[in-house]
Each structure stands twice: as structure tokens, then as C-alpha cells.
Amino acid sequence: MKIGFIGLGKMGYNLALNLMDHQHEVVANDVNTEQIRALAGEGAEPAWSLEEVVQKLEAPRTVWLMVPAGEITGTLIDQLAELLEPGDTVIDGGNSNYKESLARNEKLRGLGMHFVDVGTSGGVEGARDGACMMVGGDEEIISRIEPIFTDTTIENGYLHAGAPGSGHFLKMIHNGIEYGMMQSIAEGFDILEKSQFDYDYEQVAKLWNHGSVIRSWLMELTQNAFSKDPKLDGIRGVMNSSGEGKWTVESALDLEVPAPVIALSLMMRHRSQEDDTFTGKVVAALRNEFGGHEVVKK
């Protein structure tokens, strides 16, 4: 297939290469012309504007966006909506909030166009050699463009999950589970670290990847991390987050699903980003008020 591809960052560039490896033709665009030039050097057809992307494709067109979630995605889809024709398809491969995907789908549907949302997991390496893709979209469109997903994913790493929005929703939940799993692993090692025993964490993680119930890719990464820095002495425990964990908790609240573990995984990340908390000050002040418990002065 011939595909318009917008967004040649780390993920997008590698995914575009992956597409080309599988004999797809890529019309490549990015705000950074260096990236366009680089991918053109690998065989892509350069397009220096959205207009050119659209002109270089034949109807029904397929344009794959691989840009940071948020405003940019919205702006690009709005611009494409003015350039494309009924029957054309826009794929959003970024980590967009599924509510925005639902709205974008409605908008494009109103113009006779199609929207496909793709949640992608597997990192840069996956983008290059075989990712895991969760795809939402209408059946008739997906069946037409499915090869671009089956070709660029690992075996069994592609699922047409359901209606438009279901791909990003599924990716969001995937990340929510990931938050919980990571926090679980980390709490376990924290207790080991404070214990009276003297464990070799790399060995522990390696062991747990062989025959134990908790063997997992995340535990393999844990092993890797400890192999480089046995006590993680070199880093601070600041746990940043992008949006999906938060959206998962918000969805849990919307749907009235108790999800304490995912919620707490997120909140402990927020806690890690602060050196001190107002919560702590209030409790310390209260303990001082009623019990005369000493406070720690600054």
C-alpha cells in the first residue's frame, strides 16, 4: 500500500522504516525537514507539506499520524479533514485519549471520512521490528488496510479490538496495568532493600524470570536495570508519568470500577515528584497541636 506518514520522531521514523521493509510506499512528512530528508534517503517519498502528502496519494487515501498526543494531533486532523476527500482514512497511532479519538471519529465520519485509532506498545524497537498494535475502527476500513498492521507487528501482535476509540482505550488500559505491575515489582524490591537480608537484586530478578509465577518482560527489564547499577545508586526515585495512567483512573471513576491498585500506582508517582508535601505539614502540625509531638523544623 501507499501511505501518507506524518511524524518522523523516534517511534514514527522506525515504524516508517518497518512499513517500507514490507514493501509499503511511504510518503513522509514531519515538521523537521531533516527527518524527511533522512527517511527519503532510506527510500521514502518526501512531502514538504500536508498538501503534498495528500496530492501524492490516490483516493481512497490512508494517512498515518505518529505525533505526540494532544493538541498537535487535533490540529493535524483538522487540517487533514480540509484536504482529504470522503472515503479517505486517517490513522492516529499516537497515545491519544480515547475520548478525543471518539470525537475525531465523529468529526471525520460527518465528512464521509474514516478514523482508525492505533495504540502501539513495544517501544522504539517494536516500532522498527514488530510492535504490538491495538486497533479501533470500522470493520470495512480495517479489512482494507489491515496489511499495514499485520506487516508491522510481531506475530499475534495485532488485534482489531473493535469500534473506533477501542484501540486507544485498550492501550490506555494496557498502560494502567503496566503502572500497577511496575509498582508491584518496585514495592517488592523496596521491602527486600529494607530487610535484614542482603540480596543480589540482579540475581533475584533473574531467578524470578525462570519458573516463577511473576516471570514477565518487566522482570527481565528489572534484571537488566540491576545488571547496570546493582543498587540503583545513580538515580533518584522520581517516577514521571505521561497521560495514560491518569486516564485509566479517570475511566475507572467514570465507570465506577474500583481500581485502587492502578490509582495508587499513579498517586505514588505524583508523591515521588515532590520533596515535601503540604499533606505532611498539616498532619505534622496537627500531631504537634494535640500531642505536643515535635515537628521537624525546616
Added chain:
Amino acid sequence: MKIGFIGLGKMGYNLALNLMDHQHEVVANDVNTEQIRALAGEGAEPAWSLEEVVQKLEAPRTVWLMVPAGEITGTLIDQLAELLEPGDTVIDGGNSNYKESLARNEKLRGLGMHFVDVGTSGGVEGARDGACMMVGGDEEIISRIEPIFTDTTIENGYLHAGAPGSGHFLKMIHNGIEYGMMQSIAEGFDILEKSQFDYDYEQVAKLWNHGSVIRSWLMELTQNAFSKDPKLDGIRGVMNSSGEGKWTVESALDLEVPAPVIALSLMMRHRSQEDDTFTGKVVAALRNEFGGHEVVKK
């Protein structure tokens, strides 16, 4: 009544004064002879040893311990068990773990002696002018010595809660609830502090003490605290804890009661005592492994 009173720290000294205000005779002992001398100056009968405490009382004796929970309490009760006679009573007014109180009751019961456990709330001021006491003990003993509780508590501030152990258990739960309430208040103010609005926290706490659902003594203390330091700028948010919160959570686990709020209140205190966490390091390292997310170097 004439009462042996051991332990003349902040709480004990004031409680002894309170007893004397109500025409009880106090035979006072402490490891710190200064304190004995001081209380003797207020009218107490000094006793320079446990033996002397026992000798200066007539059977059936009542000896009230007001010492820090833990080993000291156990040691003193063991020593008293050798000095006292069947029919005598030992009162533990400290914050002992109810499991230890149950064991001490069994031991004394085996010697024909009695054990009474008193959970005390209300702080030093309460000890002096009228505390809140939760008392566990056998009915026939409690009915005999009840005046020392009714006299030293605020009106309606005394309850014979049940069998031996039930007083300390009830005090433990009281403190567990206190942990949860304090954390609730503190989280609320933390969200206010991070909000776009500019609240006067003393005014807010004062308002909430007048007609709102959350009016409470803790909110009054919150008002006091903010009246002294409007943004609590002078203190660190380090939330220490003594044992009762932990015991409450352990009891919840033993009894299989889900108590997430009390458990989290305690765990956030533990979190506040650390500058950095191993949990955080592990999660940060994992995010770096799979997503190339930057870590914060030390």
C-alpha cells in the same frame, strides 16, 4: 481511694494531680526521683521503690501504671506480680498493644490478681482536667474502682468497654480513626494549596468548624495550627507515628477487614519519612529500560 501510681511523666504527673484533686490518695513512684519529690510537694505520698508502693497500700491494692508502652510496662508488671497479693489490681494506663494486655491479664489472673487496661485520649490537658478513658476489665473489679475513672474523666468521657484488653483495643481503633481523619483533612488542604485559588487556610478551617459536616476537634486544631503559621512554611511534612496506627492495620489484616484508608494513612506517614525511595528508583529504572524515559540522576 488510695492508689499506687507509677510513672510521673507528662501524662502520669498530671493524671496524678487530677486524682488528688478528687480526694484520692496517691502513692507516687517514678524512675526519676525528681518527679516523685515534685509530686510529693503537691501532696502525694512518695514511694522510692515498687516495694514501698506496695507496702504503703492496703489490700486489695490498686496500682496504676502510666509508663511508655513496651518493655518497661511488661517489666514493671512482672515485678509487681511478685510483690502484690491475690485480689490486688494492676491498671495499665499506657498505650499498650492489646495483645500484650491480653497476655498480662492471663498472667495476673493465674496469680489471683486483676488486670485493668485503660486507653487514654485527650492529651496532657485531658489528663489534668478531664480525659477520655476506655477501660477494659472484669465487671466486679471495675465496679469497685470505677470512681478513679469517673473522677478523672470529662463528663461522659469514661466507658467500661468490656473484658480485659477491650480498653486498649478501643484506644487503638480510636487512633486508627484519628490517622484516617488527619490524613483526610491534610489531603484536602493539599489540594487547596495546589489549586488556582488563594485561600486563607485559617479562615477555611474556622469556617468548616461552624455548621459544616466536617466540624471536629481536629479541624479546630487545624485552625490553631494555621493561625500560628499560615502556610506551615516553618516545618517539614515529616509524619511520625507511634504504634497504634500500625496495630490497627495489623488487626484489620488479622480480622480480614478491608481498611484501606487507615492503612494508607499509615503508609503515607512512612513515605514522608524518606527523602527518596527504592520503589521510585525501580520504577524510574524500568521506565528508562522500556521507554527510554530519562531518569533523574543523583
Added chain:
Amino acid sequence: MKIGFIGLGKMGYNLALNLMDHQHEVVANDVNTEQIRALAGEGAEPAWSLEEVVQKLEAPRTVWLMVPAGEITGTLIDQLAELLEPGDTVIDGGNSNYKESLARNEKLRGLGMHFVDVGTSGGVEGARDGACMMVGGDEEIISRIEPIFTDTTIENGYLHAGAPGSGHFLKMIHNGIEYGMMQSIAEGFDILEKSQFDYDYEQVAKLWNHGSVIRSWLMELTQNAFSKDPKLDGIRGVMNSSGEGKWTVESALDLEVPAPVIALSLMMRHRSQEDDTFTGKVVAALRNEFGGHEVVKK
């Protein structure tokens, strides 16, 4: 002052009476004409339509809405915006989400009108005899209409909290704290209930209201509840919720404030509304898969 008053439900009706007790003139409207007629019988001036409310007031007008939060509030404000004149003021006394209040303030400000948001606590009784009110609005407007707040609140039960939106935000946080406090109290009694001791909960709650750290209006209500049904045998533990707890957690997430206790208080409410959970099924199925642990068949 002469005030338009729209919404004569339980809260609104009593608040209108309260206003009239303090010599304010009330022009009363409600969708339910029975309620208008009833309040007219108490001395209010009836208005059978929004138009009539507006006509019966003189500029600058003040119209107080006391209707259920949500769509109705929005619709009424939109309609009033077309009927009122620059300089007039709309007060929203309902439990609106502060984000909507911010938007409504912007809209009215654009028309030269004023918006005041009032979070009200204290229940029906408070509405009648003296509530607790948290008020957001511009200084010059508040100073003009302040008597209607000071007159209808308990002493010290009124606060001009800050800019428009700050009243509803503060009420939201108040309710979040309330969620945490209630769950704290409830967990405590749940542990008592599962313990080996046999407590009289009414007596326990009464005791805790006299001299203890956790004395509070909520504990008084706890005492009342147990006085009517000593073990709460007659009711199911279904904990419903209106919106404020959820909004508090969402605000905590937006502001990246860890608020585990308020979040869990809400999530345990959601849990209580389900007889069985899909979460539980998945865990039970997994335990069966790896350990052969028996599942409970339906």
C-alpha cells in the same frame, strides 16, 4: 434585600424561609407550582416564570438558584442570561462542579453580569436555621450582597473564599474530606465489629465525643445512628455518592496531589454498589490457573 429565588426543593424552600426570617424579600419560583404557592403562603412573592422573577426585581438584580447541580443549572443560567441586564448577579447555591462555575462566570462576565458560587453545608436544618456557606465571587459584588449570606448562616459560618469558582471548589474539597472522615470512622467500627470484644457502639461513639481526639459532628451522627439500630442490622452497606467526591479525586489527579485516602474512600463506595466484581473473577480464575486453587462456582 429583594432577591429572586429559583428552586424550592428541600434545601431551597428552607433557605428561602431563612432569608425571609431576616427581612429579605423573596420572589419565588420553581418548576413545581405547589411549592411556589406554599412559599407564597409564608409571605414570599410568587413568580410563575423566570420572566416574572426578573420583572419583579429592580436593577441591579440578584437571583439565587438552588437547584440540583448539572444540566438544569446550566439551562437556567443560560435563560437568565437572556433576561437579565448588565450589572445583575446570578448566585448558584447548588453543588455545581467548579469547572462549570468557572465557565458560567466567564459567560456572564462577557455580558456584563456577575456570577457568585455558593457551596452550602449543614443540610436542610442548616438551610433553615443557619448554614455554612463558602462563597466565591468578585469583591465588589460580594460586599454589596453579603448580608444575605451573613444573615442565613450560623455565626462564623460564612466565608468569602475568593474569586468566582472558589466557593464550589472549597465545598468540593469539604465533601472530599467528609468522604475520608466517614470511611475512617466506618473502618474503625468494622474492625470493632469483627473483633473478639463485644462493644456497645452507641456508647463507644458517645464516649469518643467526650474528650477524645476524634470528637466531631460525624461522630455525633454515628452515635445517633447506633442509638436507632445498635448493629445497623436493618440496612445494607451500600454507599452511594453524588459528584463531589469524584471531582475531588479528579482535581487531585489534575493537580498531581497524592490523595490516596479520599480516592480510596470513593472507590470503596463504588465497590459497595456491586455484588460481585469482574476484578474478583479474574483473580480467582488466575489463582485457579496457576495453583489449582478452587474457585467458587455460581
Added chain:
Amino acid sequence: MKIGFIGLGKMGYNLALNLMDHQHEVVANDVNTEQIRALAGEGAEPAWSLEEVVQKLEAPRTVWLMVPAGEITGTLIDQLAELLEPGDTVIDGGNSNYKESLARNEKLRGLGMHFVDVGTSGGVEGARDGACMMVGGDEEIISRIEPIFTDTTIENGYLHAGAPGSGHFLKMIHNGIEYGMMQSIAEGFDILEKSQFDYDYEQVAKLWNHGSVIRSWLMELTQNAFSKDPKLDGIRGVMNSSGEGKWTVESALDLEVPAPVIALSLMMRHRSQEDDTFTGKVVAALRNEFGGHEVVKK
């Protein structure tokens, strides 16, 4: 090696077979003589009493216990302590609490004997064909008996974790992490189930095992479970637990490590075992008291 093996339940029987596969001689004992006879039929040397186990081994003896954690383990170790000689070793392969293992190690050490604690993961299948073993014990003993561990574990599935007690501690933490991971996965699917989308959970789990960040053995088991019952309609969501999750949380409390995710995973299990909660009743009664909110009658 020749090994005394006590406890021929599901795990023990298969582990004994595994040992014999690797040319170890097994002297087999169990309270159930059927099991002894069965294993004798497979080539084990039967022993009808502990005395016989000891007699049939030559010093320095090695006796492996594979019995349910708790009292039985303690009783057997006490009995063996009287039968064995200095220099002999007792291996506890059950899921014992590490604190008991520390105490047992002290006791045996006082008698000149050795204690080795083995945490075993991988289920019955692992016991038969290659388990994952976390072993605590003194270096010189471990190095002598190590073949029985390396032979019966999967490749890289054996670790000498450290001093006595460290094996059971590590297994405990392993299970704590397992609780958190399982709850994470389950919460994710619960949100999917309540969502507007219509996912095929078996397909989702399968997808997530191919190239995603959360691929894991537990996710494979999730796939298996959904392949048998697509919506888990046949089972109740009752999540039982054995001791390790609880011990992990208790250790976290002892060591003052915040471990909210593991704690909540356990508490949600406790919640799932109740149809209704006293917590819920108290909150519902309170809402009724202050807001007149309807309660659900039984």
C-alpha cells in the same frame, strides 16, 4: 544424594519424583501411608515413621520437609530435632513465615544442626519438571547439598539467596508482587468490562502477550482462563488468600516501607469474601443522618 523426604502431598510427591529422576535416593514418609506406598512403587525407600527416616540415612543427614506451613512444620522440626544428630540438616520447603524460619534456624543451630529454607514457586508442574527455588542457608551447608536444588529446578531457576530465612522471605515477597500483578491485570479487565466497547478478552490477553510491555506468565494464564470461559460467567469473584500476601504487608509495616499496592491487593481480597460490610453500613447510616440520603433496607 540420599534424602529423607517428609510430606507427599501434591507438591511433595512430585518433587520427590523429580529428585528420583535425577538419581537421588528418597526415603519417603507421610502421615498418609497410601502416599508412601505409592511413591515406593515409583522407587522410593518407604519409611513408616520419622525414626525410620532418620535410621535409613547416614550422617550427615538431610531431611526435606514439604508439608503445609504452620503448626505441622513446627511440630515435625521439633520431633526431628530430637532424632537427628549434630551436623544433620533440615530443609523446610513449605511456605513458612520467615520469622518462624529464623526461630527454627536458631533452635537447630543451638543443637549443632542446620536449617535450610526453600521457597518454591512454579506449582505442581514445576515441582515435577523444574521449579523455581529461593534458598536460604549457611554457605557451607548449601554448597554440600546444592545438587538437589540445581537438579530439581528449571535452568537458572535456583538461587542461594542468603542467610537462613532469606529463602522464605524472598518467596514471601515474590507472592506479594504476584498479588499486586494479579490485581493490576484484574482491574484492567474490569474497566474493559464496564466500558462501552465490546472486547474479546481472550484475544486481548493473547495480544498483550505478543510484543507488549505487560507480557507475562500471568497474562498467559489470563488468556487460558478466558479461553475456557470468555466472560468468567461461571465463577464468583471471591479472592481467597493464603498467608504470604499478609506477611508481605506486615513486613512492609515492620520495615516502614510504603507498599500501598500490595496492601490494597490483599484488602480487596478480604473485601471480596464479604457480601456486605459493616463499613458500608456505617457510611450509609451517616449519609442518612446528615443528608437524609435514602438507605438500602435489607
